[in-house]
Amino acid sequence: MAEPLSIKELAKSEELLVGGHRLCPGCGHSIILRQMLHASEYPLVLAMSTGCLEVCTTIYPYTSWKTPWIHSAFENAAATITGVETMYRALKKKGKIDKDVKFVAVGGDGGTYDIGLQSLSGAFERGHNFVYVCTDNGAYMNTGTQRSSATPFAADTTTSPVGKKIIGKQQERKNLTKIAAAHDIPYAAQASPHNWKDLTMKFRKALEIDGPAFLNVVSPCPRGWRTDASETVNLAKMAVDSCYWPLYEVENGKITINYKPKEKVPIFEWLKVQGRFKHLLKPENEGLVKMFQDKIDRDWEDLQKRAGE
Template sequence: MARGERITVTLRELPIEDYIVSGHRMCAGCGSAIAARMALKAAGPNTIVVNATGCLEVATTIYPYTSWRIPWIHVAFENAAAVASGIEAAIRVLTRKNLMKQKPNIIAFGGDGGTFDIGIQALSGALERGHRFLYICYDNEAYMNTGIQRSGATPLGAATTTSPSGRVIPGKKEWKKDLIGIAVAHNIPYAATACISYWGDYINKVKKALSFNGPTVIHVLSPCQLGWRFDPSETIKLGRLAVQTRIFPIYEVEYGKYKLNINVTKPLPVIEYIRIQGRFRHLLEPQNSHIIEDIQKNINLQWNRLLKLCSIE
């Protein structure tokens, strides 16, 4: 167990059944597949899944096959939250007319491209209207399905096919968006970050999010071995390093109140996270050392800001 990890669900308590099953075409070591599998173990069989176009959709439903054992609908890149809103509204009508006895869970899955960028309008509208559903953004920090293009979730300095590293521009020049900050600004009941490497924290948050009578959002970091360029066996290690270097803090916001779930009191330097990813290898060159320094400074700044939001001195 890593420093600060908080687990209240045991392996014995997890259901044996899987609702997204093997045989799909996700890459070896795919973090997104783990994110979906764990979320559905938490949600159970009485669940409807809305899936935006992306890796998770494409690789699990290659016609005429499917890996999903529960009701599942594929929608466009940009409208997963809108479709989830429609399903929730229909369920309310059916319940009012006594045509549905047990309300199902509604989970919308979208990648970072379909959430941070293309789908942000639909998500914002659904959150503002107050529909009861859980939106899970599986964040692999680029448009991996279409060729590793940069997204609003791609970190500073990362090389992608649309932010390639070179002598003039050393990777992406912009900072990553604050998705949870955007979600919290809509005054929703619950929003949280999670990481597949901390499965207990993640599963508990899915269960908790589904218990609220309103929209909830979970931003789960899902390392991508293809786009990040690391060995497929190190997916879980990469997730843990993201947390232990504080580049991806784990916290939740319930009715506007922030709570830090994993307090990394002895952080590793961010270079430990950067050096084992091919997308950052150009940052290890002497002329780009200042970028690593900027990343470390921003991590420290954002961590101190988070501590204040969590009322931690």
């Protein structure tokens, strides 16, 4: 079983995502990927669906990756990586490879919640040995902030614009971790980059597991969330402390909540620092904040119940 690593041990490994990529200053994606790559003891093969991370780290003729990396399309990161994994298994059977290699697919929330869901579901069902990581920044940030099914309620995006008639996104967000766990895969978890200990441990656990594993990681986006670039890690922390993004894992059907805030931060504290929610500061929109808070409370209670607490 995987052991947790200290920050000093993590720092000893080689940097596999180097600088010079064109992600915005303060992007959450590269923080998540760096932490994960440092935590792995195995050589990794990465597949990425279209998104900020994929586009910005591989602007031709540059690449920021020091690990084998493949991109094919928006909707099929999971199908691509499972193809690579199947080839690896075949070559191993023939004795042409003897290394232990692990396979990781990464998609943003657009490439996972929406466009890539069918290929992800198929890959889970076929039971390939891979880890799927979703870096969820809650909209299609790469093309200029269009709503996705991961966009939170009442958020202002270009396709759910706030105005006299519309309050921002009118629907609730999809609970993808629950959907992934419903495939009865051996491991599904939610993590956040501010808690590097938890994130690296979950990734190491996911790599060890024989079969599909799913990691959903919150990734604050300074451009789309309309926040200061230096706030990224702090926003991830507040998302967890307010129970908007609970840290939990589902191992063979058993739910464990990894972190419980001593005092739940009111969601308003998290909303008020983000420009995409600035309309919620108006007194007439108090009801929307309450609806937001109620949904979080309901989900948190439901999660605790499912965890048997």
